[in-house]
Amino acid sequence: MSLLTDLINLNLSESGTEKIIAEYIWIGGSGMDIRSKARTLPGPVSDPSKLPKWNYDGSSTGQAPGEDSEVILYPQAIFRDPFRRGKNILVICDAYTPAGEPIPTNKRHNAAKIFSHPDVTSEEPWYGIEQEYTLLQKDINWPLGWPIGGFPGPQGPYYCGTGADKAYGRDIVDAHYKACIYAGINISGINGEVMPGQWEFQVGPSVGISAGDEVWAARYILERITEIAGVVVSFDPKPIQGDWNGAGAHTNYSTKSMRNDGGYEVIKKAIEKLKLKHKEHIAAYGEGNERRLTGKHETADIHTFSWGVANRGASVRVGRDTEKNGKGYFEDRRPASNMDPYVVTSMIAETTILLKP
Amino acid sequence: MAIKSDNSTINRLEQLLNLDVSPYTDKIIAEYIWIGGSGIDVRSKSRTIPRPVEHPSELPKWNYDGSSTGQAPGEDSEVILYPQAIFKDPFRGGNNILVICDAYTPQGEPIPTNKRHKAAEIFSNPKVQAEVPWYGIEQEYTLLQTNVKWPLGWPTGGYPGPQGPYYCGAGADKSFGRDISDAHYKACLYAGINISGTNGEVMPGQWEYQVGPSVGIEAGDHIWASRYILERITEQAGVVLSLDPKPIEGDWNGAGCHTNYSTKSMREDGGFEVIKKAILNLSLRHVDHISAYGEGNERRLTGKHETASIDTFSWGVANRGCSIRVGRDTEKNGKGYLEDRRPASNMDPYVVTGLLAETTLLWEPTLEAEALAAQKLALKV
Numbered sequence: 001m002s003l004l005t006d007l008i009n010l011n012l013s014e015s016g017t018e019k020i021i022a023e024y025i026w027i028g029g030s031g032m033d034i035r036s037k038a039r040t041l042p043g044p045v046s047d048p049s050k051l052p053k054w055n056y057d058g059s060s061t062g063q064a065p066g067e068d069s070e071v072i073l074y075p076q077a078i079f080r081d082p083f084r085r086g087k088n089i090l091v092i093c094d095a096y097t098p099a100g101e102p103i104p105t106n107k108r109h110n111a112a113k114i115f116s117h118p119d120v121t122s123e124e125p126w127y128g129i130e131q132e133y134t135l136l137q138k139d140i141n142w143p144l145g146w147p148i149g150g151f152p153g154p155q156g157p158y159y160c161g162t163g164a165d166k167a168y169g170r171d172i173v174d175a176h177y178k179a180c181i182y183a184g185i186n187i188s189g190i191n192g193e194v195m196p197g198q199w200e201f202q203v204g205p206s207v208g209i210s211a212g213d214e215v216w217a218a219r220y221i222l223e224r225i226t227e228i229a230g231v232v233v234s235f236d237p238k239p240i241q242g243d244w245n246g247a248g249a250h251t252n253y254s255t256k257s258m259r260n261d262g263g264y265e266v267i268k269k270a271i272e273k274l275k276l277k278h279k280e281h282i283a284a285y286g287e288g289n290e291r292r293l294t295g296k297h298e299t300a301d302i303h304t305f306s307w308g309v310a311n312r313g314a315s316v317r318v319g320r321d322t323e324k325n326g327k328g329y330f331e332d333r334r335p336a337s338n339m340d341p342y343v344v345t346s347m348i349a350e351t352t353i354l355l356k357p
Numbered sequence: 358m359a360i361k362s363d364n365s366t367i368n369r370l371e372q373l374l375n376l377d378v379s380p381y382t383d384k385i386i387a388e389y390i391w392i393g394g395s396g397i398d399v400r401s402k403s404r405t406i407p408r409p410v411e412h413p414s415e416l417p418k419w420n421y422d423g424s425s426t427g428q429a430p431g432e433d434s435e436v437i438l439y440p441q442a443i444f445k446d447p448f449r450g451g452n453n454i455l456v457i458c459d460a461y462t463p464q465g466e467p468i469p470t471n472k473r474h475k476a477a478e479i480f481s482n483p484k485v486q487a488e489v490p491w492y493g494i495e496q497e498y499t500l501l502q503t504n505v506k507w508p509l510g511w512p513t514g515g516y517p518g519p520q521g522p523y524y525c526g527a528g529a530d531k532s533f534g535r536d537i538s539d540a541h542y543k544a545c546l547y548a549g550i551n552i553s554g555t556n557g558e559v560m561p562g563q564w565e566y567q568v569g570p571s572v573g574i575e576a577g578d579h580i581w582a583s584r585y586i587l588e589r590i591t592e593q594a595g596v597v598l599s600l601d602p603k604p605i606e607g608d609w610n611g612a613g614c615h616t617n618y619s620t621k622s623m624r625e626d627g628g629f630e631v632i633k634k635a636i637l638n639l640s641l642r643h644v645d646h647i648s649a650y651g652e653g654n655e656r657r658l659t660g661k662h663e664t665a666s667i668d669t670f671s672w673g674v675a676n677r678g679c680s681i682r683v684g685r686d687t688e689k690n691g692k693g694y695l696e697d698r699r700p701a702s703n704m705d706p707y708v709v710t711g712l713l714a715e716t717t718l719l720w721e722p723t724l725e726a727e728a729l730a731a732q733k734l735a736l737k738v
Contacts (some may be wrong), residue, residue, distance in 0.1 A: 008369070080381070082373065147504075150412035160427035164503050164590040165597050173450070175373035177386065177403065182378050191402030194425050228369050298424070298431065303404075308462070310435045312424060319420075320435050320463040 009316050012086055018330045021088040023081060023284040024054055024073055026095055029062025031105055031289075032338050034220050048356050049092060051075035063095065064101055072096045077213040084226060090183065090220065092213045108212060111346035115208040117354065124258075124338065125349045126329070127211035128188065128204030128252035130220065132234060132237045132337045135169045136232040137195050142232055143197035144168045152253035155245065160198040168197045172222075173227050176201065179221050186213045192300075194245040204252065208349075212342035237336035238291035246292030246299065247337035251347050254329030263327030270352035271307050271316050271330065272284065276306040277351050278315070286336025293334065300333065361468065381599050383406050383408040386453040388446060389419055389438055391460055396470055397600060397652075397703050400583045408707070409452040413689050416440040416456060428460065428468055436468060436717050437461045442578035447544035448589060455548065455585065457578045473577060480621065481572035482719060490625075492576035493553065493569030493617035497702045499604045500534045501597040508562035508605065509533045510597055520610065523561040529618040533562045537587075537594050544586050550579045555674025559663075560610040569617065573626075573714075577707035587618035602701035603656035611657030611664065612702035618713050619694030626691030633736050636672050636681055636695065640730050642716050643670040643680070649708050651701025658699065665698065671735065 012019065015147035020043065037056065045051055058064025059072035073093040081088040094108040102109035114120060135144040145168025146152050157166050173190050180187040180201070190201045201222075203214045219235075224232040238246040241254040257266040274281065280303060282289065301316040307330075308315035309323045315334050322328030335344050378384070385408065390401040393523055402421065415626075421438035422720040423429025438458040446453040459473040467474035481486060500509040510533025511517050524532050531707075536556050545552040555566040568579045584600075592600040622631040639646065647654065649669060658667035665671050665680040672681035674688050680699050687693025702710050722730070731734075 007368075009372075017597070082376070083369070156427070157398060159422065160402050162399055162401065162585065162592055163598060164592045166596050167592055170372050170592065171374060177376055178376040179373050179447070181384060181386075181405070182376055182381060187738075188404060189402060189404035195423070213390050225373065298422075308432065311432045312434045313431050314424065 002307075007167055009085075011292055012088075020079070020086070021089075022051065023090045023210060024075070024093050025090060025217070026056070026073055026093045027105060027107075027216065027340075029058075029185065030106060031107075033061070034216070034223055035061060039152050041144065045076060048075040048078050048091065050263070051078075054093075058095075058103070061103060072098055072100075075129075076108065077210070077217070078187060079183040079217050082182045082221065085182075088308055090217060092217055095345070105328065105344040107340050108209070110181060110351055111342040112209050113211060114346040114350050114354070120208070120349050120353050123257060123349075123353055125208055125345070126205040126254050127341075127345050127354070128202060128206075128329075129211060129215050129341060129345075130202045130248070130250040131215060132193055132198060132200045132202055132247035133222065134195070134234045134236070134247055134251065135172065135199070135226065136239075137324050138230055141159065141232060141234075143195075145197050152196050152242065152256035153198075158192060159194045159196075160192050166196070166209050167192050169199065169229075169231065172225055173199045173201070176218075176222050176225050179225065180218050183217065183221060185218050185221075186210075186216065193247075195247075196241070197225045198247060205254075208345075209342075212340075215341040218304065235338040237288050237338060241291070245297045248292065248299070248333065249286070249335045249337050249339045249344070251332045251335050251341075251343070251344055252329050253298060253345075253352075256354065258329060259327055261327055264322065264325075265329050267318065267322070267328070271318075273351050273355055273357060274316065274332070274348070275305045275307075277300055277355070281332075281347060281351070282334060284339075284347055285334050286339040288334040288338070302334075362457065374448075374451065377451050385409050385451070386446070386449055387416065388449075388453075388455045388565070389436055389440070389458050390581070391421070391458045392470060392472075392705075394470060396472075396705060398426070399588055400426060401585065410443070410454070413456065413513065416443075421460075423460075423468070428470060430509060430633075434503045435463055437463060437465075439540040441473065441577070442582070444445075444550060444582050447547045449587065455582060457582055459573075472529070472705050472707040472711075473574070473677050476577060476707040477574050479711045479715050479719070485573070485714050485718050486693055488620035488622060488714075488718055490573055490710075490718070491570040491619050492706075492710050492713075493567060493571075493694075494576060494580055494706060494710075495567045495613070495615040495617070496583065496710050497558055497563060497565045497612035497614065498589065499560070499599045499601070499606075499612055500537060500564070501599050503595055503597050506597065508560075510562050517561050519608065520559050520561075523557060524559045525556050528662055531561070532557050533593075533598065534564065537590055537596065539567070539706060541587050541590050544590065548582065548586060550583050550586075551575070552583060558610065558612075560605070560612075563610065563612060573710075574707075576710045577705075580706040581630045600703040602653050602703060604652055606656070608662075610662045612631050612662070613657065613698065614700040614706070614709070615700040616697045616700050616706075616709055616713065617694050618697060618710075618717075620718065622693060626692060629690075632683065632687065632693070632695050635733065636683075637727060637730050637736055638716050638720060639681065639697070639723060640670045640672075640734055641722045641726055642720070646712055646716070647652040647695075647699060649704075649712055651704040653703070654699075657701055660679055667699075670734075 059069040294300035424434040442457040521530035
């Protein structure tokens with residue numbers, strides 16, 4: 001055992017080599033499965049444009065036919081590798097055909113287009129994304145800490161709770177927090193959630209396209225850590241039916257105008273535009289969200305658009321500070337935990353900045 | 358819940374948990390801690406702070422979902438956290454911190470379960486400040502096996518041998534859970550909590566630690582921080598912490614939170630007279646104190662098992678069966694401190710310490726009430 005650990009932790013620079021390992025990461029055919037493979041590079045790299053394009057077998061991920069299986073990876077964002085450490089890196093990529101077209105599951109491409117629109121860049125859109133997730137016992141897929149064949153005591157004591165009978169899996173959450181800070185992800189906090197075995201981390205404030213890159217990198221690191229811990233991470237928006245909270249990915253959002261004096265009026269106008277496009281947003285806010293957005297368990301009903309100050313039962317919530325200061329941000333509580341952050345962030349920017357009613 | 362991997366992947370969570378990020382960033386992690394709706398449930402969540410801080414005033418206010426802790430309705434759920442005290446984080450190490458907070462409405466009013474606010478007011482009263490009140494709090498607690506909620510070390514479906522060998526005992530048949538108590542001791546010292554000692558208690562599976570001497574509001578902050586650290590340690594150990602004042606009915610000790618108390622005048626020459634006057638005041642407010650000294654205390658304060666009956670106020674030198682005990686040293690030196698043995702293990706230290714200061718320094722009985730009480734207690738003041 002100890003020999004394997006020594007080998008994994010070998011500090012390559014001790015051997016005199018400049019080589020580094022780059023883990024190329026991409027999103028697979030379901031839109032939610034994360035894939036990765038590693039390659040050696042001759043020296044350290046900090047600029048994604050200096051990294052070589054690569055390719056993978058799209059027929060093994062449901063993204064290409066067998067007779068024409070190569071899918072090209074374009075490196076887009078670099079993070080430090082908390083598992084290999086040293087100068088090794090994680091690389092967030094998106095996927096293209098050999099002809100240079102984004103493949104259908106590549107949502108980053110369209111988001112990048114929206115974020116490079118001059119009207120959007122001038123508004124400097126900020127995102128704070130609250131990623132909720134549930135930990136499941138391996139093999140039986142029942143939540144971590146729950147008795148097999150039964151249920152824990154009802155919700156109440158678990159939100160931000162401590163104690164062996166209230167917090168299940170903290171080591172995973174804490175390890176993830178430090179790993180993300182090390183990686184250079186803008187992780188801003190964590191907390192235990194209302195359903196036992198459920199947790200949340202927040203990434204932000206991130207500008208434009210980096211919000212999506214950082215959330216996907218954080219999801220990858222979380223999946224690697226749960227792999228180490230022998231536990232399964234679920235991004236399902238309603239993992240357990242009944243009187244148990246679902247899992248969301250509340251997206252906090254502001255533009256330059258919203259953050260400046262008089263911003264509250266801009267916020268209210270933006271919320272009105274979101275109301276007009278409620279159906280379109282909901283359709284893109286995650287599969288299975290109708291099981292979660294019931295109007296109960298601190299959600300708004302999926303069919304109705306509502307907003308309110310400090311109201312956790314609304315589609316959009318505006319914080320008391322924002323109301324008081326007359327400027328700030330708002331929280332879109334509709335996205336599910338399995339949403340694609342490229343889609344959600346760019347859609348919110350598109351609807352609130354580019355849409356002319 | 359301790360995570361153990363049973364697939365063939367090598368368990369490398371330890372390395373990530375102990376990662377020292379300070380070579381890579383100035384950022385620190387601050388764990389904001391507050392008291393939930395039951396008055397005894399401790400809650401926390403963390404946030405990243407751009408660089409290390411020295412003083413709570415440098416930390417931002419924050420907010421949490423009060424509707425999930427029984428402290429606010431869903432349509433108006435934000436409760437604001439004001440940072441009040443900083444401790445080093447023994448779990449994350451480095452420059453990371455624990456932050457004891459209290460809770461306010463968005464309008465700036467303390468919410469009903471916020472007991473710190475009133476205590477802070479009492480402790481900033483000039484009369485109280487001049488007397489520099491010291492507190493030494495003896496926190497007792499019981500460890501329970503996780504799924505059955507039966508005390509640690511007790512046989513499932515049965516009882517251990519009667520009390521006798523366990524108080525300060527050693528040995529696998531007498532001491533259950535020492536690692537938790539010892540880990541907690543060092544963690545608190547690291548954190549900067551004023552922990553002064555630990556010991557195994559009379560009931561097997563029960564332990565005690567002491568915090569103090571602390572001045573004024575610090576006593577409450579240090580106790581709540583130490584309780585949080587204890588709950589985190591038991592969480593890691595897979596054991597449940599109970600602060601119930603009488604966890605097992607029958608011939609088994611309860612768990613208290615004896616509060617030792619002195620003022621400047623009590624500590625100086627002639628202090629014993631000041632102590633006796635304080636005891637007199639306390640005797641006249643017995644009911645007020647008792648009702649604030651912890652839920653379920655009536656199951657513990659029976660007059661047996663080293664307690665005084667909940668209905669009667671009494672005091673004595675070296676007497677553990679009294680409401681208030683004065684040490685032999687204090688009597689001999691003519692100055693020192695008193696021990697209020699009434700508070701239960703689940704008491705709120707802000708309430709108890711604030712009340713002790715209020716009753717002995719800010720409250721005055723009528724002359725007749727005082728005279729009657731002096732007679733009853735055989736106290737010449």
